[in-house]
Amino acid sequence: MQRVDLSAxxxxxxxxxxxxxxxxxTILPDFHRYIxxxxxxxxxxxxxxxxxLAQAAPGPNFMYVTLIGWHLAGWAGAVxxxxxxxxxxxxxxxxxxxxxxxxxxxxxxxVINRGLAPLTIGLMCASSTxxxxxxxxxxxxxxxxxxxxxxxxxxxxxPLWLLAAGALAGVLGWV
Amino acid sequence: xxxxxxxxxLKPIKAREASSRPTMEQTESTxxxxxxxxxxxxxSRITLSGFGGVMFWARRTLIERxxxxxxxxxxxxxxxxxxxxxxxGLNLTVMVGYRFGGWTGAAATVSGxxxxxCLVVIGMGVLYQHYGALPQVQRALAGMSIVAAALxxxxxxxxxxxxxxxxxxxxxAVLAFVGVGILRWPLFWVVGTLAPLALFAAWKEMR
Numbered sequence: 001m002q003r004v005d006l007s008a009x010x011x012x013x014x015x016x017x018x019x020x021x022x023x024x025x026t027i028l029p030d031f032h033r034y035i036x037x038x039x040x041x042x043x044x045x046x047x048x049x050x051x052x053l054a055q056a057a058p059g060p061n062f063m064y065v066t067l068i069g070w071h072l073a074g075w076a077g078a079v080x081x082x083x084x085x086x087x088x089x090x091x092x093x094x095x096x097x098x099x100x101x102x103x104x105x106x107x108x109x110x111v112i113n114r115g116l117a118p119l120t121i122g123l124m125c126a127s128s129t130x131x132x133x134x135x136x137x138x139x140x141x142x143x144x145x146x147x148x149x150x151x152x153x154x155x156x157x158x159p160l161w162l163l164a165a166g167a168l169a170g171v172l173g174w175v
Numbered sequence: 176x177x178x179x180x181x182x183x184x185l186k187p188i189k190a191r192e193a194s195s196r197p198t199m200e201q202t203e204s205t206x207x208x209x210x211x212x213x214x215x216x217x218x219s220r221i222t223l224s225g226f227g228g229v230m231f232w233a234r235r236t237l238i239e240r241x242x243x244x245x246x247x248x249x250x251x252x253x254x255x256x257x258x259x260x261x262x263x264g265l266n267l268t269v270m271v272g273y274r275f276g277g278w279t280g281a282a283a284t285v286s287g288x289x290x291x292x293c294l295v296v297i298g299m300g301v302l303y304q305h306y307g308a309l310p311q312v313q314r315a316l317a318g319m320s321i322v323a324a325a326l327x328x329x330x331x332x333x334x335x336x337x338x339x340x341x342x343x344x345x346x347x348a349v350l351a352f353v354g355v356g357i358l359r360w361p362l363f364w365v366v367g368t369l370a371p372l373a374l375f376a377a378w379k380e381m382r
Contacts, residue, residue, distance in 0.1 A: 135323075
């Protein structure tokens with residue numbers, strides 16, 4: 001494990017949030033690439049577990065970056081990973097709102113929606129396959145994956161229950 | 176000006192022309208009297224209720240409980256929040272805070288929205304460092320992680336199901352996946368290259 005270069009981490013994270021089309025889970029593969037693969041600051045399993053823990057917390061689902069930052073470098077790390085989220089959210093969202101107010105009939109919104117939806121889909125696929133490769137070790141893992149996906153697509157049950165069921169399956173040694 | 180355009184005004188409420196919508200459920204007085212403290216508390220409530228996603232609670236709190244927004248206004252803000260890069264929940268928080276209290280209002284909503292989850296995840300970080308290596312904890316986390324990965328995969332399937340069955344959107348989806356997921360190129364450059372092309376294609380298609 002190497003020492004963490006916080007300013008580089010800050011800049012990398014900031015750049016990512018400015019291109020986070022479709023929300024926080026689309027940029028997960030690049031946090032993994034930067035933190036686990038390029039700089040070897042933590043193991044892939046730690047990364048996946050921290051991501052998972054944050055999903056079980058209340059609040060928005062991008063808090064995994066705060067948790068990963070804290071794990072890397074304590075409070076300084078948490079701040080380093082959290083501030084970059086705020087910068088595009090405060091600048092771009094107000095800018096877009098003002099533009100929308102001034103040009104309410106511009107087709108901008110529909111063009112962005114239609115243009116960027118495919119990228120979101122490709123990136124979500126990259127995120128999920130990356131995590132699945134890290135956390136699934138055998139067929140039983142993929143069976144749990146299949147059960148979870150079926151539940152999400154067929155029912156409207158709260159994901160928290162599914163996470164709890166996953167924890168139980170783990171403790172019982174099923175996966 | 177059409178009333179529907181006025182409903183999206185992001186200017187602090189007092190500066191807007193009042194009474195544009197007499198049929199709205201909320202009255203102007205409740206809108207003007209939102210204090211910073213109240214904004215902070217309301218967004219604290221939303222975020223702390225938000226297990227497994229905050230949007231459900233944001234909708235319920237802002238429309239039904241506080242009556243700050245009508246259903247239509249909420250949907251319009253949410254649409255914008257989803258267009259902007261970054262977390263939609265946070266974008267919505269900034270927009271609502273700014274709308275009801277300018278910059279300090281946005282600071283109040285964002286603080287309420289982030290403070291408590293930050294403390295919770297840092298508490299989790301402390302526990303993880305102390306107990307993360309215990310065998311029982313490891314097994315529980317292993318099971319949960321499989322579910323967490325499957326949750327993203329489910330969202331991917333949900334979105335992919337509604338993507339139009341034409342070659343161009345799918346080409347962009349495949350390029351993004353291959354660039355980031357397989358070749359492991361830096362996402363910033365992949366999206367920075369593909370996004371302008373995808374936007375241009377969508378714009379040409381809609382003309």
